Amino acid sequence: MPDAWALSARLKKAALERAQPLAASLELTYRCNWRCVFCYNPRHHDRRPLSGAEWLSVLDGLRSLGTLSVALTGGEPLAHPDFLAVARGARDRAFALRLLTNGALVTEVLADAIAALRPVAVEMSLHGAAAPTHDRATATPGSFGALFRGADRLLRRGVVVVLKTPLTRLNEGEIDGMQRLAEEHGVGWRLDPVLTPRDDGDPGPLDFRASAAAVARIYARLAALGQRLQEERVAGGTNCGLGRTTIAIDPEGDVFPCLQWRRAPLGNVRETPLPEMWAGSAERAYAAEVARRANDRMVGEGGALATFPFCPALALQRTGDPFHPDDGHRERAEIAARVLSLR
Amino acid sequence: MGLRRHPDVAWQTIGDEAVLMCLADRRILGLNPVGALVWSLVEERDEDGLVAAVVERFSTGDAAAREDVRGFVALLRERGLVVEG
Numbered sequence: 001m002p003d004a005w006a007l008s009a010r011l012k013k014a015a016l017e018r019a020q021p022l023a024a025s026l027e028l029t030y031r032c033n034w035r036c037v038f039c040y041n042p043r044h045h046d047r048r049p050l051s052g053a054e055w056l057s058v059l060d061g062l063r064s065l066g067t068l069s070v071a072l073t074g075g076e077p078l079a080h081p082d083f084l085a086v087a088r089g090a091r092d093r094a095f096a097l098r099l100l101t102n103g104a105l106v107t108e109v110l111a112d113a114i115a116a117l118r119p120v121a122v123e124m125s126l127h128g129a130a131a132p133t134h135d136r137a138t139a140t141p142g143s144f145g146a147l148f149r150g151a152d153r154l155l156r157r158g159v160v161v162v163l164k165t166p167l168t169r170l171n172e173g174e175i176d177g178m179q180r181l182a183e184e185h186g187v188g189w190r191l192d193p194v195l196t197p198r199d200d201g202d203p204g205p206l207d208f209r210a211s212a213a214a215v216a217r218i219y220a221r222l223a224a225l226g227q228r229l230q231e232e233r234v235a236g237g238t239n240c241g242l243g244r245t246t247i248a249i250d251p252e253g254d255v256f257p258c259l260q261w262r263r264a265p266l267g268n269v270r271e272t273p274l275p276e277m278w279a280g281s282a283e284r285a286y287a288a289e290v291a292r293r294a295n296d297r298m299v300g301e302g303g304a305l306a307t308f309p310f311c312p313a314l315a316l317q318r319t320g321d322p323f324h325p326d327d328g329h330r331e332r333a334e335i336a337a338r339v340l341s342l343r
Numbered sequence: 344m345g346l347r348r349h350p351d352v353a354w355q356t357i358g359d360e361a362v363l364m365c366l367a368d369r370r371i372l373g374l375n376p377v378g379a380l381v382w383s384l385v386e387e388r389d390e391d392g393l394v395a396a397v398v399e400r401f402s403t404g405d406a407a408a409r410e411d412v413r414g415f416v417a418l419l420r421e422r423g424l425v426v427e428g
Contacts, residue, residue, distance in 0.1 A: 007362060008373060014358050022355070068355035068362065096353035096364050118351050118366040 012245070016238060019288065020066040021247035021278065025259045026055065027073055028080040029251050034102050035139035036127070038168060038205035040196045041075060046251040052082025054269070056089045058249060061274030063093050067247070069120070073100040073259075075251070078110070087117055096120045103150025104143060111150075115157035122154055126163040126189070128170065129177025137170050151185060161185075167193040172214035175221070193218055193332065197317050199262050206328070215332060219339040229336040230307035239295040239310060243288030247278070257287040260313035290322045297323045308333035345428040346385050346416070352424055356383060363424065372424075377401065381415050385425060390416070 007015075007022075015022050029049060030041045050058070062070065070090045077083055078101050090097050097119045106114070114122065124147055127137035131144035151161050163182050165171065171178070175191070182189035193215045197203045210218075219229055238244070246258040254265035255277060266281035278284060294312040298305050310325060318326035325333075348354070353364040361379035363372040374382055380400055381393050388396065390412060397408040419425040 007371070011357050011360065011362060011373065014360070018358060020357060022357075066355055066357065068353065068364070091350070091353075094348070094352065094354050096366070120353075120364070120366065 015066070015245050016241065018066070019244040019278075019284075021062070022066065022068045022245050023071070023241070023247075024062050024067045024069070025071045025073055025246070025248040026058065026077075026086070027075065027248065027250045027259075028055065028077040028083060028086060030075040031079040032074060032076040032102070033079060033104055033140070034076070034143055036125075037137060037139055037170075038166065038195050038208040040198050040205060042198060042200040049080075049251045050253050050269070052080075052085045054253065055082065055086040058253075058269050058274065059086070059089050059093050059095070061269070062095070062247070064275045065247070065278055067095065069096040069098065071098040071100060076102055076105065078105040084110070084113055087114070087119075091117050098123065100124075101150070102138075102143070102147060103154075104146035106150030106153050108153060111153035111157055111159075114154060115159050119159065121160045121162050121188075123162045123164050124151055126165050126178055126181070127168070129174035129181060133171050133174055137168065148185070151187070155185065155187070160188075162188040162190060164190045164192065166195060167191055167210040167214060167218060168195065168208040169210050169214075170208060172210040175214075175218065191218055191222070194311075194314070194328075196260065196314055201317065209328065212331060212335060216335045216339060219336050220342075223339055223343060229340060231309055233295060233299055233307055235296055235299050237295045239291045239298065239312060242291040242312060243284050243286070244291065257284050258313060260311060261287055261316070262313070263287075263316060294323055304333040304337035305330065308336055345389075346419075346425040347428040348382075348386060349424050349426050354382070365422075365424065367423075377411055378415055381412055382419075385416070385419070386428070 030046055072087060077099065087097060097117055099119050099122045101122060101124060103124045126134065126147065128134035134144035135141050154161050165178055179189060193210055195205050195209050197205060223229055242261060243257040248256045248259040249269065253269040255267055255269060256262060256265055264283050266283050267277040290312050294310060298310050305325065312322035315325050316322040351366045353366060354361060356379055359376040359379060361374040361382055363374065365372065377397060380396055384393055384396055393412045394405060394408045397403060397412060398405055
């Protein structure tokens with residue numbers, strides 16, 4: 001959720017203690033009209049995708065679980081034949097709605113429908129400051145123009161659009177240009193230097209990681225903008241909402257304790273009602289325990305790791321151990337510490 | 344009272360409190376336990392019903408509960424968080 005929607009620390013803590021999954025990510029489909037070279041979704045398309053009616057049933061389960069915010073993602077969520085019915089279903093059930101889309105499928109008619117849903121934000125990926133770089137990253141000619149046609153249709157209707165950029169070696173030389181584009185369109189812009197392996201473990205996307213020098217430039221820029229690169233972490237705390245305040249559901253109905261954690265599903269919504277699954281899952285309990293222990297492990301590491309945001313799910317994917325950060329994480333933590341020490 | 348929660352409000356209870364996200368003007372509001380109870384029942388009960396629920400849950404007097412309910416519902420109306428059903 002954007003900062004404007006930030007819950008109080010007290011309510012966040014209450015949700016954490018109650019293991020109430022406030023934020024749900026629904027991967028409506030892995031189908032996508034783009035072919036991003038560093039995409040983390042598995043290569044297979046949906047073999048037995050949930051129907052619109054099944055997704056509505058999932059939304060009922062999430063309401064019972066205490067979810068507040070639903071993000072529709074993919075793949076490309078607009079490629080699901082029942083996208084609009086699911087999005088409307090989310091709002092009918094009083095969820096806050098976020099959409100993560102590449103924007104290319106946002107027609108004038110769909111823009112009207114999306115605007116009527118009053119999403120908290122529509123988040124779109126920007127991969128370069130101009131068509132050649134962006135279209136190379138998406139492996140889709142014309143995708144840069146399609147992104148901005150979709151974004152502009154939503155902006156004209158007052159929808160809040162946020163551009164998000166995964167920093168890669170392809171676009172690391174175009175940071176100023178991308179920031180200028182965001183400013184010209186009057187939209188927020190977020191930059192993330194972390195690329196992840198595919199959900200099926202294929203490390204291919206990591207070949208596109210940005211250079212250390214580019215990461216340092218980005219961190220310096222973010223720090224100058226007042227963005228926090230480090231977090232306060234004290235012994236006895238919890239690293240993140242894994243297994244407690246986040247939940248993710250894939251196109252075939254498998255449920256995970258966050259979007260990144262793919263060790264094993266908690267279950268499948270076709271077989272077990274969500275509230276029952278969430279309450280009884282040993283995998284969820286394990287993930288929640290990992291989140292608790294990861295905090296103390298990072299505190300114990302000391303130095304740059306002690307204060308740098310850590311993802312146990314990513315560590316598990318990269319090293320096989322949710323408490324053992326990979327080299328990329330260690331490098332970014334050191335860079336952030338160095339950048340902050342120079343300020 | 345025949346009230347409905349405004350469709351542009353996203354909300355959820357957390358414990359005995361509630362959080363409301365007003366999507367039209369991008370405000371976020373936290374409700375205390377009395378407010379959360381009234382909000383969760385506002386479509387189902389009239390004023391007497393809401394007062395009875397507050398009296399039962401919080402072991403308070405009828406007059407004080409009615410004052411709380413009236414004040415809170417007036418606030419919901421004033422802020423456009425509920426509409427006439």
